[in-house]
Amino acid sequence: LDLATIVQDETVSDAFRRSLALAREAETCGYTRYWFAEHHNMESVASAATAVLIGYVAGGTKSIRVGSGGIMLPNHAPLMVAEQFGTLAALYPERIDLGLGRAPGTDPVTSYALRRSLKGDVDSFPNDVVELINYLGPRDPEAKVRAIPGEGSDVPVWLLGSSTYSAQLAAMLGLPFAFASHFAPTHLYDALQLYTSNF
Numbered sequence: 001l002d003l004a005t006i007v008q009d010e011t012v013s014d015a016f017r018r019s020l021a022l023a024r025e026a027e028t029c030g031y032t033r034y035w036f037a038e039h040h041n042m043e044s045v046a047s048a049a050t051a052v053l054i055g056y057v058a059g060g061t062k063s064i065r066v067g068s069g070g071i072m073l074p075n076h077a078p079l080m081v082a083e084q085f086g087t088l089a090a091l092y093p094e095r096i097d098l099g100l101g102r103a104p105g106t107d108p109v110t111s112y113a114l115r116r117s118l119k120g121d122v123d124s125f126p127n128d129v130v131e132l133i134n135y136l137g138p139r140d141p142e143a144k145v146r147a148i149p150g151e152g153s154d155v156p157v158w159l160l161g162s163s164t165y166s167a168q169l170a171a172m173l174g175l176p177f178a179f180a181s182h183f184a185p186t187h188l189y190d191a192l193q194l195y196t197s198n199f
Helices: 012-028 050-059 078-091 108-113 124-136 164-173 185-198
Strands: 033-036 065-072 096-101 157-161 177-179
Touching (some): 012 050, 033 050, 033 096, 050 065, 050 078, 078 096, 177 185
Parallel strands (some): 033 065, 157 177
């Protein structure tokens, strides 16, 4: 998991070049996945335009899967995410992963600037996940809105979480699940137990 960290006395471009070099090294060492996290308004984090950065790193590597850990779905319309990741999957077949989170990845003021509703209800995330998966699935001749590119790409969708909420949703939907144990270690075993017992 990479944040494309901007270190002291370096530029954003330096951070991107360092991420590409690290992804190449990970590929050489036999790693199978290299993911970027979406965060906004953080002076030392350059991974805000996550899909763009994924394309840059996928284009500079040969076989490693590149993806998001994750795209913070409350910040985006599901159709837009489907089109972005459908484009990436067309450019780099069998190499793109789409991890989704339900947190905004930022502070409330920046969330507002991202055009998020600060009054979202608890049902929005599950519905948005299902909508996104449908856009990436097989062509639906009855659909009034289609993701082109995206339709038929079947980009693997993962749910991410730091609590039991996404673990339960991933199990219910039969999706892969990744837990943020690097900042929520005390909830790891509860989340995994819920996921494996309800999958």
